[in-house]
Amino acid sequence: MSAHYLKPATLAEACEARAAHPDFVLLAGGTDYMVGSHHRPDPPGVIDLFGLEGLGGIEERDGAIRIGAGTTYAQLLRSDLVRERLPALFECAREVGAVQIQERGTLGGNMATSSPVGDTLPVLLALDAQVVLGSVRGEREVPYHGFCTGYRQIDLAPDELIVAVEFPRPPQGLVQFWRKVGTRRAQAISKVMVAASARLDDEGVIAHVRLAMGAVADRPVRLEQTEALLLGKAPSEALADQARDEVRREIVPINDVRSTKDYRLSAAANLAARFVRTLC
Amino acid sequence: MSKAPISVGSSLPRVDGAAKVTGAARYVDDLQPANLLFGRTVRSPYPHARLKAIVRDPAFDWDGVTVVTAEDVPGENVVALILDDQPALVPVGGTIRHPEEAVALVAAESKERAEAARKAITLEVEELPGVFGIQESIDKQVLLHGDDNVFKRYEIHCGDVDEALKSCDHVIEHTYVTGAQEQMYIEPQGMLAEWLDNGACRITGSLQCPYYVHKALVRLLGLPPELVIITQAVTGGGFGGKEEYPSMIASHAALLAKQAGRPVKLVYERDEDVAATTKRHPARTIHKLGFNEDGALVAADVDVAIDGGAYATLSQVVLSRAVLHAAGPYRIPNVRIVGRAMATNHPPHGAYRGFGAPQTTFPYERQVAKACRILGRDPIELRRQNMFRLGDTTATGQKLEASVGSAEVLDAVEQQLKQPAPGRKATGSVKRGRGLAFFFHGSGFTGSGEAHLKGRATVATTPEGRFEVRSSSTDIGQGATTIFVQIAASALGVSPEDVCVAVPSTDNVPDSGPTVASRTCMVVGHVVEAAAKKLRGKLEAWAAEHGHDPGDLSAVARAHHQSVGEAATTSTYAPPPGIVWDDATYRGDAYPCYGWAACAVDVAVDTDTYEVTLERCVHAIDVGKAIHPTIVKGQIEGGTLQALGWALWESVVYDKGRVQNTRMTNCIIPTCIEAPEIEALIVEQPYPHGPYGAKGVGEIPMDGPAAAVANAIEDALGVAADEVPMLPETIERLLRAKENA
Amino acid sequence: MKLELNVNGAAHEVDASPVARLLDVLREQLQLTGTKEGCGEGECGACSVLIDGRAVNSCLVPAAQAQGCAIRTVEDLAQGDALTDLQTALIELGGTQCGICTPGIAITATAVLEEEPAPSRERIRELLAGNLCRCTGYQLIIDAVERVVRERNAK
Secondary structure, eight states: OOOEEEOOSSHHHHHHHHHHOTTSEEESSOTTTTTTGGGSOOOSEEEEOTTOGGGOOEEEETTEEEEETTOBHHHHHTOHHHHHHOHHHHHHHHTSSOHHHHTTOBHHHHHHHOOTTOSSHHHHHHTTOEEEEEETTEEEEEESTTTEEETTEESOOTTOEEEEEEEOOOOTTOEEEEEEEESSSSSOOEEEEEEEEEEEOTTSOEEEEEEEEESSSSSOEEOHHHHHHHTTSOOOHHHHHHHHHHHHHHOOOOOOSSOOHHHHHHHHHHHHHHHHHHHO | OOOOOOOTTSOOOOTTHHHHHHTOOOBGGGOOOTTOEEEEEEEOSOSSEEEEEEEEOTTSOOTTOEEEOGGGOSSOSOOOSSSOOOOSSOOTTSEEOSTTOEEEEEEESSHHHHHHHHHTEEEEEEEOOOOOSHHHHHHTSSOOSTTTOEEEEEEEEESOHHHHHHHSSEEEEEEEEEOOOOOOOSSOOEEEEEEOTTSOEEEEESOSOHHHHHHHHHHHHTOOGGGEEEEEOBOOOOTTTTTSHHHHHHHHHHHHHHHHTSOEEEEOOHHHHHHHSOOOOOEEEEEEEEEOTTSOEEEEEEEEEEEEESSOTTHHHHHHHHHHHTTOSBOOSEEEEEEEEEEOSSOOOOOOTTTTHHHHHHHHHHHHHHHHHHHTOOHHHHHHHHBOOTTOBOTTSOBOOSOOOHHHHHHHHHHHHHSOOOOOOOOSSEEEEEEEEEEEEEESSSTTHHHHHOOEEEEEEOTTSOEEEEOSOOOSSSOHHHHHHHHHHHHHTSOGGGEEEOOOBTTTSOOOOOSOTTOIIIIIHHHHHHHHHHHHHHHHHHHHHHTOOTTOHHHHHHHHHHHTOOOEEEEEOOOOTTOOEETTTTEEOOSSEEEEEEEEEEEEEETTTOOEEEEEEEEEEEOSOOSSHHHHHHHHHHHHHHHHHHHHTOOOOEETTEESOOSTTTSOOOOTTTOOOEEEEEEOOOOTTSGGGOOOOSSHHHHSHHHHHHHHHHHHHSOOOOEEOOOHHHHHHHHHHHHHO | OEEEEEETTEEEEEEOOTTSBHHHIIIIISOOTTSOOSSSSSSSOTTEEEETTEEEEGGGSBGGGGTTSEEEOGGGTSBTTBOOHHHHHHHHTTOOSSOSSHHHHHHHHHHHHHHOSSOOHHHHHHHTTTSOOSSSOSHHHHHHHHHHHHHHHHO
């Protein structure tokens, strides 16, 4: 029995379709959904969101940057705004898969799949992103921090769509950091991901810091203990070493087919220390 | 007088290139005959079990589905190879010996239906204890084979190792472990089977050795040889992985097609291919090296064990090459090599480029590098001091009488390293190091192998005045077809455009032997050259008798066709005189000749993430003669990257014998970003019995680079990387152990 | 469901599930077997096709989403017997061995050179990272693309 196929023409139509058919698969680029799809029975239906105008766009509003959930990695990479103002997101997009995946994979898809190794997710945490969710009931906005409620679980009602991501206007002098360690340099699932941001005040002390990681838990995480350690201190070699030790205490990665707990601990801790050194 | 330029030595565009770049080349899955059914294989999830029943789900609609079990095998239920111990399908009452072993087959009109039918068959078993590693097998708490789990044992002795080890200045002993490796040809395995009206079974598929498949199916189907026809489809890579396993798939497709009375295509999806087909043999080598303060290598005591998996298949041949290469390309007067192929409950391991040599090259080049560090000697100088030269004698008593490019490859690497590097530099905080490996690889089959094989090739005229080469050698990407065109054209004195190569099909080409063992150019190419020369002589003589200009061989061929029909000559391989080999004592001339290689690698290890970047790779290989320099360069570059992949990125993860990383996302190979700029240097020390002096090149690039990488990592970090692969996880573990020590 | 696809400049109507793989529709229903399946999960790039000029993995494209676009496969690159400069370079420089990755490489290189006509050698590697090759070690493929870049920019 072939799936029903709906292709809404507007965001409002998409929300209506979603409300009417909460069991239909929301399909953006399909780079997750289509893996192994030929071995699964057809879903009851599909709501095709790829290219929907209401889910597109990269725009600046009062210094904040709003990116539609349907934006592909390729579109992120073609955007001067993203490259200049969200360099961590830019670098992250550059390392997703390869060009063929970048043309189809979307920011919203990455968030909806909410894999523990989702590439963009630590960046959203590190840059204090807000998620805009839409439904026939209207829009609501929630911080991305807390949006993931469990392993591949998100705070999305059965009638909601992810509409956009908003990155708040960054404070003056914010430094962004991104490092993905995959099994190889392209087409790689992450073994460890570190996304971070920080700002030093006039005395050279860390006045704002976010340290986020992927692939070290069942969801992307903020390392709030390590952040607390760094806040209010001047970056130094010694602080970098302390950060490394604190990270080792804070995260609990696992062994799996791709990597080991020991490796993830060491690499993640080293990269956090590396981040602190970039602030020196 | 022939005006055609000599084609050998030039890099003419490969003859199958246009079909490949336009997508016109037809691989097995591109073939879509009418009335086709799709096949699927029902496999055991158990590593070791007695099969009590094969259960078809009564709730499934079996209408239109073909089902085949061992009972349906008309001939012998065996995939004939060497020991004939492997069944095509495990029979009820028989023993399952590895995960993914084939138990039943289904075919249906759509892939979805076939897949559903596959899932609707389950197995009732009584599980048995399994063996999942080399040491476990050696410890023989569970007996899988004979009374000691040893499929095969070889020993090589020379001098007095025990005495020599007592009296030399230094003795170092280390254990080296190398892992399985998946060939990961980008085209998964597959076969198409059709039964013809005259009772013949025709197989078309992705394969390296049509006559291996032929031999297997003749026995499985109980048919006379002329009623089994095996044809190679354009094949998307093999690297050894399509040497023997195609016989299994062909057996399955043939059985399904016979039962169904319709053509059946059995093409594996990637995860099934990775889960079920053969891989490089894992190995464990204990290597004891004795050397003196002056740098002389005095004694080598080597114990190598390889994991053969559940059936013997090709393990004894892999073991043979492993032991024959285990002492390395060095004058070591006292050698003892003991090799064992062990039985386990892994899916059988099989042929992969290098075929045992990479597994024993890694240990000996690591040992020599350690000797350099202990003695404070330059790596190239120590190799020079100890390397084989023309006239030296090997551990099996073979005198190296020709084509020894040992000094030349070391010189070439040394010179090249003085040139500026191509400049792919790592960024960030790294530690850098350099490593060298020096190694050799016997070309062709061991000892009397080629004499037994008697490989043949035919060259024949066509009505249009062209010349067709007929051999069972398959082009699997390595350019066999193109070099045969060059060799035949040069021998005939005609333009390459006037030469074509027949598609290898057992009803049309003689048995030239398998496309393996770095023999296709050196051995079969030699036979092609001989057949072409013979045909030229025959046609020139006929031309003289019948008043035609012998200088225009094409015109002569056309005229011959018009008056008498096809002119064809067949040549049979005659090994060079004086090759003496004793299989019982494992002494004598192990290989007709050897390729020689040196590989230097520069690494940069990221101090945060332990990732290794290859900043430079220089690889010099003595190939005797480069028939087609670009093809040779392609073999060096491609083989080197596979070796670097084995060293740094590739691993097969087993759990109770079952592969855990069966998809490309988890069973990774290098992308072009990992790949370094490989500075491939072709050295030519001609081999008098190869066509125009050529030896083999297909495998040697695989043998040494892993050791070079490990040597470079040790140079960079001061940790001994004695295992393959050296993943970032491995390096992190070694560094942490060093810190804690 | 009835799907209207524009493939290699021609309109086709096929009957397929909306989430059928575009790869299967091309190979099995349109008999365009030049596009290959190597992995079925978007890792190897052998299934690459052009959708509105951009290279994508057809094993991951739901057939319904291929409607309203211009799809081009490897069969559409050469014009009759006239190979493209890239196809010629791949043959002449040894950038094709077993050939199974070659259609994907040709498609991807065609797309990326349209957008970036003069990439550096390092950038070429980055742009082709989604096309795996097991035979060549990539070098002769990169050489071929570099030659095309040189020749086109010399004009």
